[in-house]
Amino acid sequence: MRLLVTGGAGFIGSEFVRGWLRSDPAAHVTVLDALTYxxxxxxxxSVAHHPGYRFVRGDVCDPDVVDQVMAGQDAVVHFAAESHVDRSxxxxxxxxxxxxxxxxxxLDAALRHRAGRFVQVSTDEVYGxxxxxxxxxxxxxxPSSPYSATKSAADLLVLAYxxxxxxxxxxxxxxxxxxPHQFPEKVIPLFITRLIDGRTVPLYGDGRHIRDWLHVSDHCRGIELALHGGKPGEVYHIGGGTEVSNHELTGLLLDAVGADWDRVTRVAxxxxxxxxxxxxxxxxxEQLGYAPEVPFTEGLAATVDWYRGNRSWWEPLKAGSERA
Structure with a gap:
């Protein structure tokens, strides 16, 4: 299968590409990524020397670039997106x-080149x-935010095509x-990296907001199942099965780095x-045999360890993000 992966240099996209190429020596993957922040x-x-790997720096909004990379593809997995709610x-x-x-x-290019399956990677935030x-x-x-509104619009476009x-x-x-590899403006890597550096972390409101946490590797396995076995025109939810309030999450991260609640600043x-x-x-x-495999406590501990051991990866990104 010849696969086009948009946003493949990002957090989730790169996890998907690494896993796909490591599991299949004969795979062909073209990554299209604009390499924004x-x-x-x-x-x-780690997969750059795979014989079937090709990286193209380009914008998904550029019809000429998209037309070039779409030619000959059997499927598309579309990760590329602006995704930070606060920025939206x-x-x-x-x-x-x-x-x-x-x-x-x-979508227009996929239709024109008769590409096979088009997987739109979306979010639970579209429901509010x-x-x-x-x-x-x-x-x-x-949707409640501009981010989730644009993802809703994209989902509807995909289904309309x-x-x-x-x-x-x-x-x-x-x-x-x-x-690992999550950009350090998101809450878990933001808190880990700030706490490692001895800084305070900002907790929105009273911290009662609840999220279901999913390890990125489990998410990518779910996407693979949908790519291979999903029914055309269908939507599939991929969950983690671990609902945690932001207050509880903060406590877990404080414990993981040996910090106290005096390192937490309440913000509006x-x-x-x-x-x-x-x-x-x-x-x-039920239909595709999905089940998350990474327990949240184990996955969170491994994530903290990864950021501890990969300061050279996140420190420049964090400095640039905070300047912006």
């Missing part, structure tokens, strides 16, 4: 451009907030990811902050 080509260094609140323009227009450019129970794949979309043009598409929606809550996310992932479990 959160794309790090070093994330792919400060300015929605880049999110609309990359997440919506970029997806449309890719849920106080109890869990969302099924049929739940109406109700299936209904209108017959393009073979699958949409996956996941819960909160964590693990984020605008439009969703209280709780929860996906019902029984569909992918």
């Amino acid at each position: 959160s794309g790090v080509e070093e994330n792919l260094a 609140i400060e300015g929605a323009g880049p999110f609309v451009r990359t997440n919506v227009v970029g997806t449309q450019v890719l 907030s849920i106080s109890e129970g869990s969302w099924t794949e049929e739940w109406p979309l109700a 299936h209904r209108t043009h017959g393009l073979d598409v699958v949409v996956t929606r996941c819960t909160n990811n964590y693990g 809550d984020r605008k439009g902050h969703d209280l709780r996310y929860s996906l019902d992932d029984s569909k992918i479990r």
Whole structure:
């Protein structure tokens, strides 16, 4: 299979590419990534010498570049996105451009070149907030932030290309990811790196917001299952099965680095902050055999260890992000 992976130098995309190439010596993967602030080509260094690997620096919104890399592909896994909620609140323009227009450019090219399956990697945030129970794949979309609104729009575009043009598409929606190589503006690596450096960490509001945590390797296994076995035009939820409040998460990270609560600074809550996310992932479990394999306590401890041991990776990224 010849595979095009957009955003393959990012946190989740690079995990997917590394796993795909390591498992198949005969695989062919083209990574398209603009290497904006959160794309790090070093994330792919361990597979850069694989004979089937090709890296193209380019923008998913550039029709010429997309047309060139789409030719001859059997499938597309679309990770490329602006994804930080706080940044979307400060300015929605880049999110609309990359997440919506970029997806449309890719879909048009996939249709033109008769590429096979198109996997849209999305998020649980498209549903808004849920106080109890869990969302099924049929739940109406109700995004709260500019980020989640643009991901909702992209999902609907993908599904519309299936209904209108017959393009073979699958949409996956996941819960909160964590693990190595995550850009240090996200909450878990942000807290780990600040605590390692002896600094304080900012906790939004009273910390009661609840998220379901999913190790990035489990997420990528779910995407592979959807790529190989999902039904065209279907949406699949990929969950971690571990709901934790931000307050509880902060306590776990403090314990992991031997810090006390005096290192926590309460800050004003984020605008439009969703209280709780929860996906019902029984569909992918029953139809495709998915189940998360990394226990949260073990995965979190391994993640803390990774950031302790890879300061040379995250320190320059963190410095650049804080300057911005």
